[in-house]
Amino acid sequence: MAKVTKLKRPEMSTKDNIYLIGIAKGAFITLKHAFTTVFGKTRGADSLGSSGTGVTMQYPEQKWDDELPEYYRGAPALVTDEQDRERCVSCQLCEFICPPKAIKITPDEISSDDPWAKVEKRPKTFDIDMIRCIYCGLCEEVCPEQAIYLRKDYAITGTSREEMVHNKERLYEIGGKRVGLVNKWNELK
């Protein structure tokens, strides 16, 4: 049985109940920003190369790409391992978990003369419909082979629906190579 601790709301004094002080504080911050903007000294003016009017950047002339955090969730992509083997074994868990049903996989068998015949299975086709994708990252989370990652590509554009579907080649192009992690298919497992 989990221990339950009851918390009490803090009592508010008369001073707290009059909101005028809070409003004045807020107005002061707004005014401060107004002044600094006029003098072009806002945060990010130098570090982000922004215009100086706040942290607003003039996209697409200015881009924030270098500042993207490690955990940024952009376009999902497939990766290969250090031996250039495609990591995906076509288990279709991402297809199953995908909330907007953006992923479609057709599995294929690896022929017995292939050096990776031991893996037995790979995707024949792997399509992600980027019109449907909601960048939730569940595919990355569910992948038992660590084959799909959300990369930092965010500007996915196209002039037709077909163009917005990333096929296997495109996914590997975005994904590139990732090293380490899974050693499962090495001979010593």
Place this chain on the structure above:
Amino acid sequence: MSDTKTITEEKKLPKDIASSEGLVNVQVDGVWIKVPKGTRMIEACKLAEQHVPHYCYHPKLSSPGNCRMCLVQMGMPPRLAPGQTPEYNDRGFQEIGWMPRPVIACANTVAENMGIRTTGELVEKCREGVMEFLLINHPLDCPICDQAGECTLQEYSVQHGKGTSRFVEDKIKKPKNVDIGPRINLDDERCVMCSRCIRFMDEVADEPVLGFIDRGTHTKLTCHPGRKVESNYGMNIIDICPVGALTSKDFRFQMRVWFLKETKSIDINCGTGCNVTLWSRGNEIFRVTPRQNDDVNSTWMPDSHRLAFKSLHTDDRLTDCMIKSEGAHKVGTWQDTKTAIASALAKFEGKDIAVIGSARQTNEELFLTKALTTAVKAENFSLVPRFKESDEKLISADRNPNTTGAQIILEMDDPYAGLEQIKTRIRTGEIKALIVLHEDLLEAAAFTSEELSKLEFLVSANTHASGTASAADFVIPVSGFSERRGSMVNVSGRLQKMNQAILAPGKTLEDWEMLRDLILAITGEKNETYMLEDILKQIAATYKEFSGITFSKIGDLGKVIKETGVTIPLLEREKERINNKEIVG
């Protein structure tokens, strides 16, 4: 003290009540139940709604008790000292003395006043231990394993397994992706040595080609040298394999099972009408597996029938109505086709017209076929027989699935009798117009193209392009098995339901709709047939065998509506084995 004794003596003890009914009292997890004498402990637990995990135990096979997963704690009343009388508590049961070691529930039978614990520290520890041993050399390749999603190793691992492995040594390597038959693949690393497949091949398929070699941790499942699993019942070992060791070559890597929708239906490749489950995703059937029905197919089905669904997804499926003009078929609408057929048939007299139906049609379709025959006043009518040899197991000599149904609906003892006469009359030119439903006469009834070319008018309604279809003036596409609903009666007189899993391709109509529209176009009479259920209602009102039948009353396991006296050889053998106490059944 003496008072209590007299009361106990007067009151009948539960053991006496039970034994007079041929039952015994068993306590399962604290609850007393009565089960028949000789019941396996695992079955007694099932009756008490307590699931005991197991791998090797299968009710239709002998119980070697080698997986040790079904360990439970057992207790009996303590043995009495000489001269001691048994003591009964106020409910009339003796105190249970629990054994300090577990026993397997699958191969032991119950006894009077026995206690079984399927939970508790001892049992849980045993299961954890067994799971850990089973998983020591497991390759953990669930992402590529076809069994994933329906694997008992996965299920019991969640319930009774550890999250991580304590095994730090190198795992034993065994052959993977081994070809052990034309339809089956073996992965020895995934095998848990339950021996279900070995026992099946020996006891049911009568081709004992599988066996274990090597000892201890190196034990492998393998085929007898120079032999393969070529039996027509071989694929059943894929179904009974509790893990991914045996997988189907046909279904290999086609689809993960959690995407598939299950539809209960029946097999239509022979008169037995094996109960099946259709596994589909979208508009495609991916596999067919047998469904348990102890009065039809036990839990098995022949491979040839299992893989017959492949013909549904071929390129030669008909998708549109075709009308022949100037020797070439052109796509037409159903509206045009049915009116054209009706006006063309009006030119012929009843004796000029023949209708050839099929015993592959459902009862409802046969009923409408009969109505169509009456509507065009055709004097010649027959179905196409398909008699071959029975395999003395599940495949009936009658390869038509609904002969019994046809006998009832058409009120003919031999619905195939008229076929030769129709053939002769076509040859002599007496029959000028022919309607063929669900049959290719060239292939199934040994008609020749010359005979068909003698006809002035030919309508062919079939699923696939065929010789008959190319000779026909009008071609109508119809739905195949799994694309339509209906009922059929098998060789032993059991009425069974065929269900729809997928949609027919293109502009294909359901057969009953096609027949209804055609009858309407010919007679012009209003009818009250809006649903398939309406036809069954009419059938129920017409034939005494069907009285009171509705689709829901047929149920998943069917209903006997006629005593034909035909038995299914495999079931007879199974009954014999149950009587000999070899299997539970």
